[in-house]
Amino acid sequence: MAGLKLWGVTKRFGSVLALDQVTLDVSEREFVSILGPSGCGKTTLLRMVAGFETPDEGTIELDGKVVARKGMSLPPEERELGMVFQSYALWPHLSVFENVAYGLRVRRVRGQELRRRVAQALELVGLGGYEDRKPEQLSGGQRQRVSLARCLVVRPRLVLLDEPLANLDANLREEMQTELRRIQRESGATFLFVTHDQEEALSLSDRVVVMDKGRVQQEDTPERLYQCPATPMVASFIGGGIVVSAVLISQDPRGRGKARLGSVVTEVRLPLENQNKVTNLDARLTGGGGASRLSGPGSEEGSGLERNGVPCLLCVRTENVELEQPPQEETGHGDVREQYKETFTGRVRWISYRGNGYLVGIEWEETTIRGGHVAFSIAGTGDGECRAREFRVLVPSDPPTIGSMVQFRVKGSWVIPVNEST
Amino acid sequence: MDRNRILRFLNQEYILEGLLILILGGVTLWPLTRLGMEILVSKEPALTFFKETLVEDPSASRAFRNTVDAAVWSSLLAVLLGASAALAVALTDMRAKGLATFLILVPMLVPSQITALAWKELVGLFSGSGTRNPLYSREGVILVLGIEHSTAVFLAVRASLRSLSWDLVEASRVLGAKPFRILRTVVLPLILPGILAGFSLSFVAGIGNFGVPALLGIPGRFPVLTTLIYRKLNGFGTSVLSETAVLSLLLIALACVGLALRATASRSLSARVSGHKTEGVLFSLGKYRILVEVGIGILFLGISLLPLLSLARTSLIPAIGVPLTAGTVTFRNFRFVLLEQPAVMRAFTVSFRLALLVALLTTVIALLLAYLSEVRKRPLARILDVIADAPYAIPGIAVSIAMILAFLKPLPLLGSLYSTFWILLVAYVSRFLALSLRAVVSGMEQFDPRLEEAAQVAGAAMWRRIVTVVTPSVAPAAAAGALLVFIAALNELTVSSLLWSTGNETIGVMIYAMHYEGNSPAAAAVSMLSVTIVFLAAGITSWLGKSLPKGVIPWRA
Numbered sequence: 001m002a003g004l005k006l007w008g009v010t011k012r013f014g015s016v017l018a019l020d021q022v023t024l025d026v027s028e029r030e031f032v033s034i035l036g037p038s039g040c041g042k043t044t045l046l047r048m049v050a051g052f053e054t055p056d057e058g059t060i061e062l063d064g065k066v067v068a069r070k071g072m073s074l075p076p077e078e079r080e081l082g083m084v085f086q087s088y089a090l091w092p093h094l095s096v097f098e099n100v101a102y103g104l105r106v107r108r109v110r111g112q113e114l115r116r117r118v119a120q121a122l123e124l125v126g127l128g129g130y131e132d133r134k135p136e137q138l139s140g141g142q143r144q145r146v147s148l149a150r151c152l153v154v155r156p157r158l159v160l161l162d163e164p165l166a167n168l169d170a171n172l173r174e175e176m177q178t179e180l181r182r183i184q185r186e187s188g189a190t191f192l193f194v195t196h197d198q199e200e201a202l203s204l205s206d207r208v209v210v211m212d213k214g215r216v217q218q219e220d221t222p223e224r225l226y227q228c229p230a231t232p233m234v235a236s237f238i239g240g241g242i243v244v245s246a247v248l249i250s251q252d253p254r255g256r257g258k259a260r261l262g263s264v265v266t267e268v269r270l271p272l273e274n275q276n277k278v279t280n281l282d283a284r285l286t287g288g289g290g291a292s293r294l295s296g297p298g299s300e301e302g303s304g305l306e307r308n309g310v311p312c313l314l315c316v317r318t319e320n321v322e323l324e325q326p327p328q329e330e331t332g333h334g335d336v337r338e339q340y341k342e343t344f345t346g347r348v349r350w351i352s353y354r355g356n357g358y359l360v361g362i363e364w365e366e367t368t369i370r371g372g373h374v375a376f377s378i379a380g381t382g383d384g385e386c387r388a389r390e391f392r393v394l395v396p397s398d399p400p401t402i403g404s405m406v407q408f409r410v411k412g413s414w415v416i417p418v419n420e421s422t
Numbered sequence: 423m424d425r426n427r428i429l430r431f432l433n434q435e436y437i438l439e440g441l442l443i444l445i446l447g448g449v450t451l452w453p454l455t456r457l458g459m460e461i462l463v464s465k466e467p468a469l470t471f472f473k474e475t476l477v478e479d480p481s482a483s484r485a486f487r488n489t490v491d492a493a494v495w496s497s498l499l500a501v502l503l504g505a506s507a508a509l510a511v512a513l514t515d516m517r518a519k520g521l522a523t524f525l526i527l528v529p530m531l532v533p534s535q536i537t538a539l540a541w542k543e544l545v546g547l548f549s550g551s552g553t554r555n556p557l558y559s560r561e562g563v564i565l566v567l568g569i570e571h572s573t574a575v576f577l578a579v580r581a582s583l584r585s586l587s588w589d590l591v592e593a594s595r596v597l598g599a600k601p602f603r604i605l606r607t608v609v610l611p612l613i614l615p616g617i618l619a620g621f622s623l624s625f626v627a628g629i630g631n632f633g634v635p636a637l638l639g640i641p642g643r644f645p646v647l648t649t650l651i652y653r654k655l656n657g658f659g660t661s662v663l664s665e666t667a668v669l670s671l672l673l674i675a676l677a678c679v680g681l682a683l684r685a686t687a688s689r690s691l692s693a694r695v696s697g698h699k700t701e702g703v704l705f706s707l708g709k710y711r712i713l714v715e716v717g718i719g720i721l722f723l724g725i726s727l728l729p730l731l732s733l734a735r736t737s738l739i740p741a742i743g744v745p746l747t748a749g750t751v752t753f754r755n756f757r758f759v760l761l762e763q764p765a766v767m768r769a770f771t772v773s774f775r776l777a778l779l780v781a782l783l784t785t786v787i788a789l790l791l792a793y794l795s796e797v798r799k800r801p802l803a804r805i806l807d808v809i810a811d812a813p814y815a816i817p818g819i820a821v822s823i824a825m826i827l828a829f830l831k832p833l834p835l836l837g838s839l840y841s842t843f844w845i846l847l848v849a850y851v852s853r854f855l856a857l858s859l860r861a862v863v864s865g866m867e868q869f870d871p872r873l874e875e876a877a878q879v880a881g882a883a884m885w886r887r888i889v890t891v892v893t894p895s896v897a898p899a900a901a902a903g904a905l906l907v908f909i910a911a912l913n914e915l916t917v918s919s920l921l922w923s924t925g926n927e928t929i930g931v932m933i934y935a936m937h938y939e940g941n942s943p944a945a946a947a948v949s950m951l952s953v954t955i956v957f958l959a960a961g962i963t964s965w966l967g968k969s970l971p972k973g974v975i976p977w978r979a
Contacts, residue, residue: 050879076878083879089872093894102890103880154880 003027004049004158004192009058011044011214018044020214022058026192026207028157031184033193033201036211037237042194045211046160049192050083051076063157082151082159082189086166088143090135096122096146097131103154121153122146124183141172145179152187159184161193165200177204198238202226210234228271228414235315235416242316242391247309248415259314259415262364264341266410268314271417315414318359321393323400324407343407348400349390358399361390362406433883435794439802442791446806449852450813453824460667460827475668482669485650489676492563492635492646493628497575499568500624503725504575505617507718512583513609513704516715528726530573531960533913534566535633535934536949540729541566542638543736543946558642566634569725571627575620582616583609588702601704609704618687626680629673630817632916633930637937647673648819648916655920660830660840667827670820677816730953737946755947766948768925769932772843773952776928777911780850781904784858787851789900792859793892796866797874807859814856818916825849825921841923849917854910858903861975865899898966902975905963909956 004026011019018041026032034042047053049060054073059066062081067074090099100118109117122128125145135143144164151159164180165173181204184191195201201208202222210217210225210233218230229235232243244261251257251270259268324343346362353359393408400406431437476483507526511519529537538557545557556562586609594604632648640649651666651673707714736742738751759766791810794803813821825848829839839845869892877891893900915930922931929952936945967975 050875052875052878076875077881077883079879080881081879083876085872085876087870087872089870089876091873091876091891091895093897102877102882106881106886150876151879160879 003061003063004190005059005061006045006049007059007061009045009048009055009060011041011048011053011056017214019048019055022211022214022216024209024216024219026158026190029188029190031181031191031193031204031206033195033205033208034211035195035198035201035208036217038196040211041214042196042211043162044214046162046192046194049158050081050160051079080154080156082154082156084144084147084151084159084161084164086163088135088147088167090143090146090150092135094135095131096127096133096135096138099135099146100150100153103150107154117153118149121149124152124186125149126179140168141176144168144176148180148183152183152189155187156189158190158192159187161191163195164193165195166197173200180204202238210237212237228269229315230417232313232315232416235313235414239317240392243416244314244316246312246314248312249309257415259312259413260309261314261344261410264344264410266342266413268413268415270415313416315416316391316410317413318392318394320410320413321362321391322409322411323360323393323395324409343409344391345405345407346391348402348404348406351399351402354394357394357396360393360395360399362393362408363390365405429883433885435798435800435884438790438884439794439800442787442794442803442806445787446791446809449848450809450855453821453828453852454812456828457667457671457820457824460664461671472668472672475665475672481645481650482647485645485647485669486672488560488639488644489629489646489648489673492560492567492639492644493625493676496564496567496571496628497621497624499564500571500575501617501621503569503572504577504620504624505579507572507722508576508579508583509605509609510714510718512580513605513702514714515703515706516711516718518715518719522718522722525722525726526576527573528730529570531909531956532730532953533633533915533930533956534570534631535637535915535930536733536913536953537570537729538566538634538637539933539937539942539945539949540733541569543942544729544732547732547735557638559638560642560644562638562642563635563644563646566638567628567631568624570631570634571624572725574623574627575617578620578623579613579616582613582619586612591702591704604704615687615690619684622680622684622687625683626677626815629676629680630819630916632819632919633934636915636919636934647676648817651819651823652919660826663823663826663830667823670817670823673817674820681815733946733953734950736943737950739943742940742942755943756951759944759947759951763944765927766932766944769927769929769948770951772846772926773912773914773929776843776846776850777908779847780854780911781858781908783847783851784855784907785862785900785904787855788858788862788903789893789896790888792862792866792896793888796863797869797871797892807863810859811856813852814854818853818914819920821849821853822917822920825852825917841926843926846918846921846926846928849921850911850914853914853917854907857906857910858900861899861903861906862896865896869895902963902967905959905966906975909959909963912955912959913952 004024006022006024009019009022010017020041022041022045024045034045036042044053048055048068049062051067051073055068055070057070060068062079067079091102094102097118100121101114104114104117118131119128122130125148127142127145127149130138130142130146135146138146147164161180165176168176177200180191180193193201193204202225205222207219208222208225209219212233218225218234220228220230225234226239229238229241235241235243246259246261246266246268248257248259248268248270249265253272255270255272257268257270258265260266344362344364346364348360349363350361351358352361391408391410476486504526507522510516511522511526516522532540541562542555542557545562546555549556557566590608590612591604594608599607630648632652635644635646635649636652638644639646640653645653647669651669654662654666654669735746737755738753739746740750740752740754744750788810791803791806794800795807825845826840829845829848832838836844839848873895874887874891877887882890913930914928915934918928918931919934922928927935929948933945933948933952936942936948963975
């Protein structure tokens, strides 16, 4: 089993917590991406697996063998891994052949066998015949391929890739993505791929690990990551969702439910297996008096519904928002507390053309109409990753004018399960 | 299995680090500590010791005053020459700037005893026979030191001019300022740290210089600390070792004043933000351009090539005082020194062997040390870096005294190194390691650590990585550093003047001895030979250095 296992791996640089109790399980032939904003600890994690860093706490296991635990670390040269660097790190004084042959020479492979395997590796990355070139004579994409061949030639079970496509231009990057997937399948190696590009991670991987502030936020398939984000950070980082606080008022066992935002009731989706987590929060809030922290509209209204409902966070993406056509003039809103509606009313704040349509930012009127009180809050994820104050919707054509009032519905937004950290 | 275990053990970084601690401890840390102990172990407090030496020994206090006097005035002269040359090259539209830069940098390559000899011959031509050469005086020492160290000022000022953002000049120009006002109010204040750094460099070099005061100051009865130490040790042998140690500590203290000044200057220099464009023409010379060019050309030629030409002239005449004509020109001096004087051949052999060995050893040590400190970022190796720099920063004569103190007593197994070839080797390695280390470190700073990590992931152990990845990447810088060490070691005089022994004379010592015996034509011939070798080596260095990062080769900095 070419598996990689991490348990509670923690690393501090001075007072900075680079990795915080990271636990991870990667199985054979899997393509796993580690995704996160810069400074989230993803590169530290990769370098720790490679052996360039020693964990302060926790254990790393490769192929069932412990390679690092607190204060002990097998040096990189003894881990039998492959690694592809963002800068390619091709040795400028060696030819393509010698670059690729290096690892084999270290392993005392000589003569015919050496030449055969180098040729085979270069063939795999589509660079047969480039043996005598120097790295400086190659394009960025070719250097990247040599770098891949260099690490695959020794047949590592696990290949670490540190943002390998970041230095390529957009067209080449797409081509290399497909290539990476093919090479991974053909080589049969496990790929651990670090990137800050969510599209890259979603399109390439079997599984994606989202990290933030040294912690694993979610570890899931690309589909689940997009549709069912586990934390507010993931919700706002992937697919540009906004996170709003709401009150969950009903749920059924099939994962459907209703939530109230201010005076509007919308349909929501719920995590099936995590339902109890949401109710746990309810128990904690009523017991601990923490409700004031979530400035949902419910907390100040104190109606019967609020007592039945549970404060929660919603992930609203552009595809969850739907404009009502044609927009009508709103006629007063004084009595919204008594009669719950299904549509929101808001003012168009900005419009941005995106090729496939117009992205429209709409400020919900209940955000501002209540004077000094913030009636509607976009729940931040801590340090303001989500600063959006507007709902966003993509309209294919005929966008409303800036400043006009529109009505819109929100459907199928995702209820973010609440765990200890939120 | 056992072999593998040994290999794995040897591949640990701390084994390499331990090795380097042993080497640097032996050649640098121990001798310098031993020198410091000379004061610490004496019964009297250090300050009293200094005071007594200065107050009660009139020759010492005179030498101390002369040293400061010569260093300060020569540095002022060096600033005048070097800074104006740098400003002229950087700010005017004169032509042939490359040639001018080459000329002003020539004195850097010529060892100071040869510079002194050359100037003496040049001035001797005009002062007529019978009268004493006017350079045998305080003013002669100051003049030659000032000219020699003007290159250091030139380089420092040029570096600060290059970090000056041209936007600042253009901003004042747009506001209507005339070129001289801009020079006075914008350029000069901003390059002041560079001028100050140049001054302090020149000051430190002047304090420790031996060649110039030895050739001009001794006959001119202008003793300085270095020549006083030399004459004491030469006259009384190792019995006055303790006394000379105190004098050399005085020298170090003076050097530290200069180094502190330099540290202050470079700190305020590095605080400056540089813009993108740093070169431009502030002074358009117009119709006076050719006049200025000729003037600068004569000045620079006078500083650099004229003395060498007069030295060449002396090497071609049969005896002092004979005019050089088609009838008198002779290669007898060259034949004499190369074929008839076995001591000269021997000196060439010794200096060559020393220079080659030292270049090789310092390069290897520098490579390993820079690898640990720059690539592996080992904190202890960084401390070793600083220790390695010390013997080059302090006056060379103090290094010699430290070596004698450390290696006079017989060592277990090795015996006493004093008056053997080996003490010269150890002293040279200690003194010149800094030169090589600086070159290798600037090469190493350009080295992408990922290249080494890639080799590590590929399974290569430390020594293999050093040989196959790190060394090839910094090889040009290391080669340039080796050549610099070779150039410096080949003509070394200060250290070897105290450490040579019969059979182990160096070229520098030989030139000095011949001059002392009054055989100027022969001394000139040996000087010409060694200057030729140095220029060849410098040419190779420059050629190698075309692709090198900034800071590896000093005259391209």
